[in-house]
Amino acid sequence: MKITAEMKDLRDLVESYLKNEVDPVVGTYDANGEFPEKIYNDLLEMGVHLLAVPTEYDGLMIDHKTEMYIAETIGRHDCGIGSAIGASNSSCTTMELFGTDEQKKEFFGILTSGKLASFCLTEPNAGSDSASVKTQAKLDGDEYVLNGTKCFITNGGIAGVYIVIASTDLSKGTKGLSAFYVERDREGVSVGKHEDKMGIRLSNTTEVIFEDCRIPKNHLIGEEGKGFLYAMKTLGTSRNYVGAMAVGLAQRAIDEAIEYAKGRVQFGKPISKKQGIQFMLADMQTQTEAARQLAYYAAELMDSNEDYEAYSSMSKLMGSDVAMKVTTDAVQIFGGYGYMKEYPMEKMMRDAKILQIYEGTNQIQRVIISGKMLSK
């Protein structure tokens, strides 16, 4: 993939911040579960979340390739922060694709004021099965009234605005779902339980509860009943972000494993001299490189407006599976030290797992991919 000087400059800026300010403290925040407020503030100040906001609305949107390049960079340092930016970017995509000019002005204005966005779809009974969404949006005069609980929402507790998928007609399943945007400070919006996660612990994951939350009618995005379609379209691009981020995580794990292997002397020489380790590293890098190429290809297709959805799913599927395998192998290369919290490797393995689950489980990805294949 050709990297332009401009892309490299932006990436280098983000990378320098992550390397100097995030790397030294990531272990501490992962261990104590505290929210790294300063880091989020700094990244919002830097405008990393604005790469998904169109330039007409004061954003910095360049292209999907650059977005993936930066996603990979963030993945190298922390997938929690990566997930936070990714979730915000998802929400921006929904608005960008389906919102009106007025809605975009309002929504993106919140982003440019220095806040993240958040995507509220999942509920306790609606994970892969979006048709089971029970959060309701009832039209009452000039307003919709929202009632329901969303769970496992990334940025739930810190977002300035939410994209909410709610049902305007429970009898119609997915065809009854509609998309709305809701500001955090609307009455009736509250943040519920804060989840204690296995990994990506630098991200904020909470319940978001709507209790008689009234929003203006014009906060409906697009048409009633099209919410599921909009969500699927959104996830169609945001899954690639996960694929790229996963590549970053995998590559970092490989780089750490190589450095460790060169220094770890057993049986009189560094373990990097052993073919067993060498073969593992070769496999790890080959898989990671393949996942990388897939992610960037999908991004290129998005940028040239070609049919990208299958590739986006493939990228997410492969990237996350590769990240899981590579981080597991990296822990193996670290041996006993890989298991100890004192070393950075076990965190990477814990972080990798979610990549196979969220943004559409890898099982759902297979449904999507085979669906595309068989519909031809």
Next chain:
Amino acid sequence: MNILVCIKQVPDTTEIKINPVTNTLMREGVASIVNPFDSYALELAVRLKEKQGGKVTVISMGPPQAKVALKECLSVGAEEAYLLSDRAFGGSDTLATSYILSSFIKHLEKENGKFDLVMCGKQAIDGDTGQVGPEIAEHLGLAQVTYATDIKVEDDKTLIKRENDQGYDWIQVLTPAVITVTKSVFEPRYATLKSKIAANKAEIEVLNTESIDIDLEKCGLKGSATKVMKSYTPIKDNNGIVIKEETASASVKSLMNLLVDNKVI
């Protein structure tokens, strides 16, 4: 406030290594950075501008690639940047360099209005002399305060926090003045993506000996009072004795014996 910051693009000396075979400096592949002390100076300048209002201009005397350093400065709060580049400047020692910089500063003042403060880092990490700042002050006939770690303006008084061996002084200085800056608690800020994009797009005006009235005899090697007769890499002798006994006690006892025997203690 109208503030001028002089910056220098330098190799990242923390990365420079010596080629063990040829015993020369290996500069290839070493990144070029804005001199760290100049970054501290720029950060103080931008903070002051944010408080008092005004403008921050950066200039640098250097080869064409110094434009990259100037663009970095634009991305962290400077409004205008100029590159002073001319073959006639090559080989300048600190006397010639400060003469050149002062000449262009006077030129810019004709168009920009007088600068309230001229700031720079206390020294460049390649030359390490720390002389250019005070020499600019002398050429411009201005007051100076060196080793500054903070600046504030109170009731029209300009106060500089100056570091010394025992702690620091707050010094009131009559402006316009030259301030040289050392490492302070105000870490240089990160650019934002927006400012980086804007800075990369910016055009840096290049000034040379044709742009102003300057005495060429005072530039470059001709204008330098000092001459480098020879440069070489220092010889390091790695004859240290490293002790690693079973216990701390045993190690310390060995060390004490060596120190006493060799009359260190």
Next chain:
Amino acid sequence: MSANLEHKNVWVFIETEYGKEKKVGFELLTPGRKIADTLNQELVAVMFGKDIKNIAKEAISYGADKVILVEDPIFERYSTDAVTNTFMNLVDKYKPNTIFIGATINGRDFGPRVACRLGTGLTADCTEISYDSETNNVKWTRPAFGGNLMADIECPNIRPQMGTVRPGVYKKPLKQENNKGEIIEEKFDIPEDAIRTKIVETIKEISEDINLEEAEIIVSGGRGLGKAENFSYIRDLASALGGAVGSSRAAVDSGWIPHAHQVGQTGKTVAPKIYIACGISGAIQHLAGMSGSDVIIAINKDKDAPIFEVAHYGIVGDLFEVIPVFIKEIEKYKNS
């Protein structure tokens, strides 16, 4: 050579503050003497201060042939304009050939201004001074690129030729109480409006009285200490040795100790008799600040730490175990 004809004698500037001399002043009488003897000219100590006649007498006993003394309350503390203008008046009057100035914070403040006003060459932070008999210039040797490169520099065409030298590079000459020398008292009118800076507040940060740059023994702590409280180990060891406390940048950045204690490229440069680096890895920027020390001792649990490449003696071990034992052994030795 023509530049040398009019200008005579070697000057050493003895910086004073609060009526006390900075250590580096007398140290520079050593290279000053060497050059003065080579030129067959006089070594002159130049000093400004408040109530410093005793320092003038000491300078004679350290080998100065003459002292030029300017006493005025304004020189109790440093002022760029007062020192620069007064120094210039003296240079114009006496026309010295060579000038040495201690590379202290203040020496590096006014030295360049004087050099610039004279249109002459100043070589900063010299680590070695010699005479080039081929060119009839003083040869000033100094480090650049953070210590990675050395350069020999001369000022061929103009006099006076000037250089600054860091404290600790030279040892002061032997004191000879019955030396004789002339003390010349000079006085200049220093108009108030010529002084453009004023000290409005002074804050002391180092609690110890020992000046890091003048200390003979320094014990420094770094990242290996783990937390601020553990600087007690460093203080205890320094106390046992009668030394000063220093620090690496990492410890200062972590907020464990004020910046005034920092040794290194962005801190202070020191050259004590003994420098003990505890839990300091030895990054090149730290080495740039202490590699001039006579004896470097390192204590670090990482045998591959770069500090061991410059240390004359090193212990690979846990500093929390080593330092207490070290202190005990020192006490034992002191009492024996």
